[in-house]
Amino acid sequence: MKKSLLQPVVVGAGPAGVRAAQTLVAYGVRPVVVDEAPRAGGQIYRRPPSNFKRPAQTLYGFEAARALAVHSTFDTLTNQIDYRPDSLVWNAQSGLLDVLHGPTQTTQRLPYQQLIVATGATDRVLPIPGWTLPGVYTLGGAQVALKFQGCAIGRQVVFMGTGPLLYLVAYQYAKAGVNVAAVLDTARLSDQLSAMPALLTQPAVLFKGMYYVAWLRAQGVVLHSGVRPLHVLGQTRVQAVVWHDGEKELTLACDAIGFGYALRSETQLADLLGCQFAFDPLQRSHLPERDGAGRASVAGVYLAGDGAGIMGADAAEWAGELAALALLTDNGVAVDSARARVLEQKLRQLRRFRTGLERAFPFPQNWAAQAPDDLVVCRCENITAGELRRTAQTSGADELNRLKALTRVGMGRCQGRICGVAAAEILAQATGQSVEQVGRLRGQAPIKPIPIHLVHASAPGVNA
Amino acid sequence: MTVKPIQTDVAIMGGGIVGSSAALALRRMGMQVVLLERDLCGSRSSGVNYGGVRRQGRPLSQLPLAQRAHRIWAELPRLIGTDGEYQRSGHFKIARSDADLAALEQYRTQSQDFDLGLEILSGSRLHTHCPWLGGKAVGGSLCAEDGQANPRLVSPAFALAAQRAGAQIFERSPVDEVTHDGQLFTLRSGAALQVQAPMLINCAGAWAGDLAAQFGEAVPLCARHPAMAVTEPLPFFMVWSLGVEGGGIYCRQVARGNLVLGGGSGVALDADRARSGRDAIAALSVQAVELLPALRHAHFIRTWSGTEGYLPDRQPVLGLSQTTPGLIHGFGFSGAGFQIGPAVGEVLAELARDGRSSTPIEAFSIERFLPAHAGPA
Numbered sequence: 001m002k003k004s005l006l007q008p009v010v011v012g013a014g015p016a017g018v019r020a021a022q023t024l025v026a027y028g029v030r031p032v033v034v035d036e037a038p039r040a041g042g043q044i045y046r047r048p049p050s051n052f053k054r055p056a057q058t059l060y061g062f063e064a065a066r067a068l069a070v071h072s073t074f075d076t077l078t079n080q081i082d083y084r085p086d087s088l089v090w091n092a093q094s095g096l097l098d099v100l101h102g103p104t105q106t107t108q109r110l111p112y113q114q115l116i117v118a119t120g121a122t123d124r125v126l127p128i129p130g131w132t133l134p135g136v137y138t139l140g141g142a143q144v145a146l147k148f149q150g151c152a153i154g155r156q157v158v159f160m161g162t163g164p165l166l167y168l169v170a171y172q173y174a175k176a177g178v179n180v181a182a183v184l185d186t187a188r189l190s191d192q193l194s195a196m197p198a199l200l201t202q203p204a205v206l207f208k209g210m211y212y213v214a215w216l217r218a219q220g221v222v223l224h225s226g227v228r229p230l231h232v233l234g235q236t237r238v239q240a241v242v243w244h245d246g247e248k249e250l251t252l253a254c255d256a257i258g259f260g261y262a263l264r265s266e267t268q269l270a271d272l273l274g275c276q277f278a279f280d281p282l283q284r285s286h287l288p289e290r291d292g293a294g295r296a297s298v299a300g301v302y303l304a305g306d307g308a309g310i311m312g313a314d315a316a317e318w319a320g321e322l323a324a325l326a327l328l329t330d331n332g333v334a335v336d337s338a339r340a341r342v343l344e345q346k347l348r349q350l351r352r353f354r355t356g357l358e359r360a361f362p363f364p365q366n367w368a369a370q371a372p373d374d375l376v377v378c379r380c381e382n383i384t385a386g387e388l389r390r391t392a393q394t395s396g397a398d399e400l401n402r403l404k405a406l407t408r409v410g411m412g413r414c415q416g417r418i419c420g421v422a423a424a425e426i427l428a429q430a431t432g433q434s435v436e437q438v439g440r441l442r443g444q445a446p447i448k449p450i451p452i453h454l455v456h457a458s459a460p461g462v463n464a
Numbered sequence: 465m466t467v468k469p470i471q472t473d474v475a476i477m478g479g480g481i482v483g484s485s486a487a488l489a490l491r492r493m494g495m496q497v498v499l500l501e502r503d504l505c506g507s508r509s510s511g512v513n514y515g516g517v518r519r520q521g522r523p524l525s526q527l528p529l530a531q532r533a534h535r536i537w538a539e540l541p542r543l544i545g546t547d548g549e550y551q552r553s554g555h556f557k558i559a560r561s562d563a564d565l566a567a568l569e570q571y572r573t574q575s576q577d578f579d580l581g582l583e584i585l586s587g588s589r590l591h592t593h594c595p596w597l598g599g600k601a602v603g604g605s606l607c608a609e610d611g612q613a614n615p616r617l618v619s620p621a622f623a624l625a626a627q628r629a630g631a632q633i634f635e636r637s638p639v640d641e642v643t644h645d646g647q648l649f650t651l652r653s654g655a656a657l658q659v660q661a662p663m664l665i666n667c668a669g670a671w672a673g674d675l676a677a678q679f680g681e682a683v684p685l686c687a688r689h690p691a692m693a694v695t696e697p698l699p700f701f702m703v704w705s706l707g708v709e710g711g712g713i714y715c716r717q718v719a720r721g722n723l724v725l726g727g728g729s730g731v732a733l734d735a736d737r738a739r740s741g742r743d744a745i746a747a748l749s750v751q752a753v754e755l756l757p758a759l760r761h762a763h764f765i766r767t768w769s770g771t772e773g774y775l776p777d778r779q780p781v782l783g784l785s786q787t788t789p790g791l792i793h794g795f796g797f798s799g800a801g802f803q804i805g806p807a808v809g810e811v812l813a814e815l816a817r818d819g820r821s822s823t824p825i826e827a828f829s830i831e832r833f834l835p836a837h838a839g840p841a
């Protein structure tokens with residue numbers, strides 16, 4: 001191996017990134033690990049600040065052992081890697097990453113020849129009227145508050161939407177002593193039943209999910225399925241939520257809401273790197289293409305974990321390891337190919353389970369048709385569903401980037417990371433196309449807003 | 465191939481602001497027109513530019529066109545059904561030295577015949593008028609009637625207006641091949657579309673060079689990529705669109721509050737796509753804070769670039785082909801075609817109908833690049 005050439009960079013220190021780094025180290029390679037978060041662990045195994053002392057069991061529940069495993073793996077690696085926490089990759093260009101170090105607000109160029117992108121996911125948001133009221137959080141956000149800050153989003157909380165995280169977060173809140181006023185699932189019981197065969201391919205995971213539901217029930221938490229969320233009520237903050245149960249409208253008082261519809265991959269970095277994308281019907285989104293081992297369409301770039309498609313935390317660990325093995329192989333290192341085959345096999349099998357999950361918690365296909373015209377879709381720019389529909393009709397815009405240009409949807413601080421999913425659904429519905437056909441918002445640097453004076457620091461001739 | 469060609473009076477290649485306004489102008493003259501756009505109308509330079517609608521600072525040779533365009537911009541809502549966020553908010557060109565200020569004064573004198581209404585501000589007047597300006601500015605020249613618009617709205621709207629007026633517009637239809645039999649041009653796009661016309665307008669922007677070359681008029685057209693960036697919305701403080709004598713940076717604040725900044729060069733990803741490069745972003749930010757200290761704590765939320773055709777003398781090619789009857793060129797606007805675009809469209813339509821333009825365009829003849837024109841060695 002030409003060691004001088006091989007200085008792999010791993011972006012993301014979640015389960016995927018940690019296992020990737022560990023594997024590289026095991027083969028004698030010293031990677032750079034860049035992560036926006038102050039501590040490694042990623043979303044699921046997010047670690048509280050070091051002065052917080054809540055036991056892992058409380059923080060991660062059933063996942064405690066795995067969380068500790070990922071954390072301790074990472075902690076033992078720190079001398080064998082170049083770890084850059086608090087560091088956001090905000091741009092990528094010709095073999096260099098631009099990295100913003102949060103606390104010092106400085107930016108650096110980080111060269112790479114091989115790169116593992118393990119950027120994870122964020123919540124998939126489908127707004128309802130009132131979602132911009134204070135007190136409304138995403139499910140992930142609600143969980144982060146609990147895990148990272150050790151606080152709850154409210155005293156009397158409703159969880160709403162669908163996906164495995166729905167029951168998990170409700171469970172975690174209830175366990176932490178918060179009054180969970182209700183769990184409102186847009187999926188129907190029949191969805192869950194028909195998904196059983198596929199879900200049974202991962203019995204342990206299935207039973208965990210069933211346990212959460214049973215536990216919530218036993219605690220007297222109200223669980224509704226097959227609901228259609230209508231709106232959030234409140235003047236200056238959340239006071240109640242209104243939904244339809246198929247027969248009638250129901251209203252429930254609460255002071256906070258956690259909502260979301262599973263997750264969406266963080267793909268901007270892959271996009272800036274020039275990776276090819278393709279539509280994935282299972283995830284209902286355009287994702288960077290990769291082969292079975294995680295090789296992207298761009299030489300030297302590898303994709304692992306939820307950032308390339310939502311597969312969950314266990315799969316993220318496997319994919320991280322596998323991507324590292326592929327990277328090593330591609331650079332002439334003889335790796336344990338039997339292990340690589342096992343990992344590929346596990347990932348393939350999980351695909352079946354993933355199909356089951358999509359079935360059990362289906363994306364609410366008719367969300368767009370039911371979204372009222374005055375619903376704010378893009379909260380940065382205050383763009384409503386009606387405005388999007390009108391523009392599509394009057395301008396002939398049939399593609400997401402054109403709709404963005406004409407309406408400013410996705411042009412605010414979030415750059416479409418939050419509103420992009422909903423905007424695509426509205427456009428597809430308004431133009432009678434599939435979400436595949438309306439395309440995806442093209443990635444544009446910076447991946448997240450960057451302070452002007454920070455770029456300043458690295459301008460040619462200023463700090464050189 | 466068996467598709468039946470569409471017959472028309474004028475075929476247009478390229479649906480930027482130039483091609484689309486030519487199509488609209490031709491329809492208003494009652495001529496049949498078919499426009500082929502490879503992507504979406506107004507999705508290239510014309511839809512991604514900075515949005516400066518300024519006459520100030522243009523070469524004198526462009527001022528007749530710019531004046532004509534100025535009148536069209538005033539009529540925008542009537543003409544294309546939207547104001548495109550066009551505002552005569554003022555364009556202020558900043559001098560950072562006495563020499564720069566002298567250059568601006570000289571330009572004011574030279575352009576006197578054109579009624580631009582330029583006003584030089586310096587000293588204490590400068591600071592009462594623009595307290596937000598950083599210390600580097602010593603003065604500047606204000607053109608109160610120049611301004612800004614939203615290119616993402618304006619350029620596609622020209623195409624839509626042309627279509628409403630009866631132009632046949634084919635988007636996502638690249639012109640793959642052009643032939644000429646001495647009378648008629650035949651344009652082919654894929655297997656499904658053929659267009660025949662006695663006249664062809666070449667306004668394919670940065671990509672217009674091949675067609676010109678095919679008809680014996682190779683020109684030194686090259687692609688460049690102005691770098692752009694935008695901040696998050698900030699409290700509104702500045703109505704003027706700013707430029708700087710000698711170049712480097714330009715900047716405007718939109719009604720929403722965001723500052724749009726441009727300057728320096730982006731990087732090409734391929735022949736069609738470009739981005740703001742990191743060096744350009746870094747340089748922009750330094751200059752932006754110097755120019756407008758209020759930006760010190762702002763964030764950039766987005767950057768982009770585009771692909772624009774430049775000629776060495778930074779003047780467009782606009783006029784009749786010297787080799788091929790019926791062929792008309794309008795390309796290579798060298799970073800400044802948005803403001804004059806609507807007038808260029810009218811001029812192209814006049815050329816198609818009358819063979820000449822009522823606005824002087826001699827300076828832009830393609831002849832200047834043709835071998836016969838080259839002076840003694």
Ligand SMILES: Cc1cc2nc3c(=O)[nH]c(=O)nc-3n(C[C@H](O)[C@H](O)[C@H](O)COP(=O)(O)OP(=O)(O)OC[C@H]3O[C@@H](n4cnc5c(N)ncnc54)[C@H](O)[C@@H]3O)c2cc1C
Nearest residue numbers: 012014015016036042043044089120140305306312313316
């Ligand atoms: C908010 C949230 C909560 C979740 N909770 C659970 C749960 O309780 N149980 C469960 O089974 N699954 C949960 N999931 C799903 C779970 O997070 C994933 O399956 C798993 O974490 C995927 O691992 P990963 O390594 O691919 O990505 P992640 O764990 O998401 O790690 C990605 C890392 O990359 C970093 N990163 C991203 N972009 C950049 C960038 N441009 N520059 C630098 N760093 C970057 C992030 O800061 C993060 O640390 C949750 C997901 C989210 C979004």
Ligand SMILES: Cc1cc2nc3c(=O)[nH]c(=O)nc-3n(C[C@H](O)[C@H](O)[C@H](O)COP(=O)(O)OP(=O)(O)OC[C@H]3O[C@@H](n4cnc5c(N)ncnc54)[C@H](O)[C@@H]3O)c2cc1C
Nearest residue numbers: 478480482502510513514516639669770797800801802803
């Ligand atoms: C980032 C940037 C900032 C700028 N800022 C300003 C400014 O502030 N003020 C100003 O006045 N000017 C500005 N300009 C310049 C201005 O945008 C251009 O001069 C103007 O838009 C050119 O218009 P056009 O119609 O010639 O070209 P374009 O808008 O590029 O249109 C050409 C069209 O031809 C199409 N085409 C190409 N080949 C084919 C083919 N084979 N078949 C079919 N179609 C084809 C392309 O897809 C394209 O849509 C800027 C340019 C850029 C890139």
